[in-house]
Amino acid sequence: MERTATSGESDTRSSVSLTFDHEMSTAEVESLRRSLGARTALHVPPGVGAAFARARRIGFAQSCCPEVGALMSVLAAAVPGGGRILELGTGAGVGLAWIVHGLRGRTDVEVVSVEIDPRKSAAAADAPWPEGVTLVVGDARNLLPSLGRYDLIFLDIPGQLKASLLDDTLTALKPGGQLLIDDMNPYWDQGATRRPRYAGAPERVLEDPRVVCTLLPYATGMILASRLFGEESA
Numbered sequence: 001m002e003r004t005a006t007s008g009e010s011d012t013r014s015s016v017s018l019t020f021d022h023e024m025s026t027a028e029v030e031s032l033r034r035s036l037g038a039r040t041a042l043h044v045p046p047g048v049g050a051a052f053a054r055a056r057r058i059g060f061a062q063s064c065c066p067e068v069g070a071l072m073s074v075l076a077a078a079v080p081g082g083g084r085i086l087e088l089g090t091g092a093g094v095g096l097a098w099i100v101h102g103l104r105g106r107t108d109v110e111v112v113s114v115e116i117d118p119r120k121s122a123a124a125a126d127a128p129w130p131e132g133v134t135l136v137v138g139d140a141r142n143l144l145p146s147l148g149r150y151d152l153i154f155l156d157i158p159g160q161l162k163a164s165l166l167d168d169t170l171t172a173l174k175p176g177g178q179l180l181i182d183d184m185n186p187y188w189d190q191g192a193t194r195r196p197r198y199a200g201a202p203e204r205v206l207e208d209p210r211v212v213c214t215l216l217p218y219a220t221g222m223i224l225a226s227r228l229f230g231e232e233s234a
């Protein structure tokens, strides 16, 4: 079981979520949630639990939180056959495990995940990824223009790098494709302990004429964007 700080809100109840990587009944999970005063309690799939264990092993604490990963699962499940998914920033493979969980064994979707740090990529590679998953070691800023186009992109590299990659990321989205950007919590600068990692840039995404966006102000905060059809030259 993990306790994860997920927001900068002041009351304790809403700032903690619980995640479980082993089998417990729904009643047991709910009872623990209430007794600990946690906001949410989520089961994580076994592949995600294993990825969290790899992250702990290498001392990596920046894996996406379960609420964000679970959303990536949902979005991955909607990618059509022959589709492509890209993750920018593999870490230890937690987000990737959520994506694979959403695909439910499908091998008709290609998944590419890019990580600049060979040590983290090696940790992520230490898992039985299904056919169709490729881990790439390299700098997303150099690689992105040559990686082709995608139905779903998870932009999860740190801070201002997101801003510098934004244009190429939107270009890499197919019409109708979806983009999830993590760490967009707009409340971090209002008395929160964590500073916003992407100050100023979320507004730019929300106003880009190529996409329709919304801010999802829960967990670490996300922007979800859909690329418009017929906007190739925008």
Ligand SMILES: C[S@@+](CC[C@H](N)C(=O)[O-])C[C@H]1O[C@@H](n2cnc3c(N)ncnc32)[C@H](O)[C@@H]1O
Binding pocket: 062, 063, 064, 087, 088, 089, 090, 091, 092, 093, 094, 095, 096, 114, 115, 116, 117, 120, 138, 139, 140, 141, 156, 157, 158, 161
């Ligand atoms: C927030 S973590 C990613 C977490 C991962 N997506 C997950 O869900 O568990 C950000 C990762 O981006 C990697 N990174 C930083 N700069 C990068 C770059 N220029 N290209 C690719 N990866 C980069 C970091 O090494 C780090 O592992």
